[in-house]
Amino acid sequence: MTENQHDPLASFPGFPRGWFVIQFSDELKPGDVKPLRYFGKDLVLFRTESGRPAILDAYCPHLGAHLGYGGKIKGESIECPFHAWRFDCEGSCVDVPYAKMIPRKAKIATWPIEEKNGMIYVWHDTDRHGPDWEVPEIEEYSEDRYLKWNHSVLEIATHPREIVENLVDKGHFLPVHGTKAEKFRNEYHGHIGIQYNEGVAYPLGGGEDHYKLTATYFGPAYMVTEMKGVLESIIINAHTPIDERKLHLRFAVSLKHDGAVERTEKFVDQYIDNLRRGYLQDVAIWENKTFQERPILCDGDGDIGGLRRWYRQFYAPRDPVGREAAE
Ligand code: FES
Numbered sequence: 524m525t526e527n528q529h530d531p532l533a534s535f536p537g538f539p540r541g542w543f544v545i546q547f548s549d550e551l552k553p554g555d556v557k558p559l560r561y562f563g564k565d566l567v568l569f570r571t572e573s574g575r576p577a578i579l580d581a582y583c584p585h586l587g588a589h590l591g592y593g594g595k596i597k598g599e600s601i602e603c604p605f606h607a608w609r610f611d612c613e614g615s616c617v618d619v620p621y622a623k624m625i626p627r628k629a630k631i632a633t634w635p636i637e638e639k640n641g642m643i644y645v646w647h648d649t650d651r652h653g654p655d656w657e658v659p660e661i662e663e664y665s666e667d668r669y670l671k672w673n674h675s676v677l678e679i680a681t682h683p684r685e686i687v688e689n690l691v692d693k694g695h696f697l698p699v700h701g702t703k704a705e706k707f708r709n710e711y712h713g714h715i716g717i718q719y720n721e722g723v724a725y726p727l728g729g730g731e732d733h734y735k736l737t738a739t740y741f742g743p744a745y746m747v748t749e750m751k752g753v754l755e756s757i758i759i760n761a762h763t764p765i766d767e768r769k770l771h772l773r774f775a776v777s778l779k780h781d782g783a784v785e786r787t788e789k790f791v792d793q794y795i796d797n798l799r800r801g802y803l804q805d806v807a808i809w810e811n812k813t814f815q816e817r818p819i820l821c822d823g824d825g826d827i828g829g830l831r832r833w834y835r836q837f838y839a840p841r842d843p844v845g846r847e848a849a850e
């Protein structure tokens with residue numbers, strides 16, 4: 524890092540508080556056990572035989588095996604691969620096969636989890652407080668005229684803040700994505716941040732597509748976009764920090780069909796490819812940029828300052844006003 528580069532971790536330390544997508548529901552079947560690494564921590568995600576998902580810290584309190592490597596689902600519990608102790612979805616030890624008594628302290632920390640809209644969300648809070656808000660229902664998801672999610676994931680070497688700043692950065696659409704945002708504004712309501720955007724896209728094959736979208740962040744990392752253009756769709760854009768320098772960006776699309784399911788399905792792969800191409804255009808910038816703590820802005824720029832104030836609320840300490848005043 525050269526001298527004029529600012530360490531982005533200084534102004535947004537640690538990981539933000541909120542709901543994060545860690546998996547799409549169809550990626551986790553009953554009986555599945557998966558090792559995960561998010562928020563700089565080793566975790567285990569599993570789904571019990573009855574279909575309940577749970578996420579625990581990865582390491583067994585007995586002698587330290589990682590439950591995500593060789594752990595097995597037994598009914599509603601996960602069995603450690605090392606000495607076969609079993610833990611339930613609350614992280615309590617429910618069986619030690621060769622002991623008369625279960626040690627009282629045999630417990631693993633759990634993470635708040637929610638399954639909704641075909642996704643599995645985990646609540647992260649450095650202080651380990653419970654959720655401040657609920658994940659909203661996506662009504663279209665349960666409607667027949669919307670196809671199931673087509674989803675994909677990218678690993679990106681960047682800080683989460685860079686992804687979020689896209690919400691207001693209207694100046695980058697034309698140079699980076701080749702789309703012209705003609706009407707553009709943002710609103711913030713508590714943990715919600717919204718972009719209203721209308722304009723023209725120039726697809727690779729030529730011509731023009733007029734689009735109108737509302738993109739809404741629910742918390743710091745989960746965005747739902749309602750898109751109206753040639754096709755109507757719901758787009759998910761959700762990032763989850765792996766550690767302080769890397770994250771997963773998950774994206775998904777559900778297209779609305781007019782009864783002609785097959786014809787609409789044909790568009791889906793092309794659509795998700797276009798989305799991926801769009802994100803990769805941003806990635807090329809994100810992975811190589813620095814963070815300007817005090818950017819030189821002009822009157823045509825979006826509300827970068829407002830976005831940063833909104834985003835800061837998700838970082839500890841909880842009171843953003845107190846934090847601002849201290850700076
Ligand atoms: S390390 Fe898990 S049961 Fe021994």
Ligand SMILES: [Fe+2]
Nearest residue numbers: 689695699805
């Ligand atoms: Fe972008």
